[in-house]
Amino acid sequence: MVVARDRVIDWIKAYAKVVEENRDYLTQLDAAIGDADHGANMHRGFQAVLNKMPEIADKDIGTVFKTVGMTLLSTVGGASGPLYGTFFLQAGMKTAGKMELSAEDWLAVLQGALDGVIMRGKAEVGDKTMVDALTPAVEAFRNATNEKQSMSAALALSAEAARKGMESTIPIVARKGRASYLGERSADHQDPGATSSYLLLKTAAEVWSNNS
Numbered sequence: 001m002v003v004a005r006d007r008v009i010d011w012i013k014a015y016a017k018v019v020e021e022n023r024d025y026l027t028q029l030d031a032a033i034g035d036a037d038h039g040a041n042m043h044r045g046f047q048a049v050l051n052k053m054p055e056i057a058d059k060d061i062g063t064v065f066k067t068v069g070m071t072l073l074s075t076v077g078g079a080s081g082p083l084y085g086t087f088f089l090q091a092g093m094k095t096a097g098k099m100e101l102s103a104e105d106w107l108a109v110l111q112g113a114l115d116g117v118i119m120r121g122k123a124e125v126g127d128k129t130m131v132d133a134l135t136p137a138v139e140a141f142r143n144a145t146n147e148k149q150s151m152s153a154a155l156a157l158s159a160e161a162a163r164k165g166m167e168s169t170i171p172i173v174a175r176k177g178r179a180s181y182l183g184e185r186s187a188d189h190q191d192p193g194a195t196s197s198y199l200l201l202k203t204a205a206e207v208w209s210n211n212s
Contacts, residue, residue, distance in 0.1 A: 001151040003101040003208050008061050009053060011207045012068060016046035018203050019196070029192040037078055038192040045076035045084070060099055065109075066092030080193065083117050083130060090116035103141075103151045110138045110158075128172040130193035137162035137201050155205035162198040169194045 019026075019042045026039030049071050056067050069088030073081055090112040095105060114134045123129040140161035144154035169191035 001103070003106070003151075005059075005061050005064070005099045007208055008064060008101065009057060011204050012046075012049060012064070013053065014207050015200055015203045016050050018199050019043050019046045022196075022199060026192050026196055029190055029195055032189040034192060035078060038080060038196065041076045041078055041080050042084075042196055045072045045081065048072075048075040060095070060097050061101060062092045062094075062096035062098060064092075065089070065095060068092075079121065080196075083121055083193070086116040086120045087113040103145050103154060106151070106155075107138075107141055107145055110134070110141055114138050126172060128169045128191045128194075130191070130197040132169050132172075132191065133162040133165040133194040133197040133201075136165040137197075152205075152209050155201075155208060159198070159202040159205040162201045166190065166194040166198040 019039075023039035023043045026042060027036055028039075030036050030038035049068050052067055052071050056064050059067075065088045069085045069090075069092060072088060073085030075081070076084060091109045094108045094112045095101065098105060101109070114131070117134065118124065118131060121129060121131070123131045125132055125135050137158045141154050141158040144157045149157070167190065170189065171187055172191075
């Protein structure tokens with residue numbers, strides 16, 4: 001199974017819709033431990049991304065990802081812009097010139113994006129950030145690929161691992177970002193960045209599950 005360029009664009013469009021549908025939810029999560037703007041910021045960014053789609057519909061996947069990253073950097077406020085911008089810019093570097101993605105390509109995208117986010121945000125697992133969702137998701141996809149499972153199965157396992165990682169942030173006392181200012185009061189709240197990261201990978205699994 002490979003994911004063609006058009007299906008990559010389908011994923012980005014679908015995620016923009018998911019962000020719109022979950023804008024208030026993400027904002028509520030952020031209101032508890034942050035600036036109450038994660039949903040609004042992500043929605044603004046991905047609406048701007050949608051506006052760019054006609055310009056890049058015939059480009060390679062690397063160009064698509066790079067354009068998404070640059071758009072998010074320029075339109076999304078707070079920490080989300082630099083972090084999600086870095087995610088997609090790193091993804092673009094791993095897919096330059098490609099018109100389809102194999103499982104190995106997607107693993108390289110995930111690992112490169114995670115490495116970029118870690119480098120940019122200086123966060124690690126346990127800090128109550130998007131890294132808590134992305135790290136197990138990458139590991140799950142790698143393990144499934146090594147076990148020769150289908151790409152659809154690997155995507156589903158990756159999304160499920162991201163969900164568990166997202167939920168693992170609830171009891172954590174934040175050590176990075178705006179939430180860290182709250183100290184012990186940041187516990188018992190789910191991290192909004194981990195939540196939007198889970199939704200990103202869940203959307204990929206759903207959109208690409210029927211791809212062949």
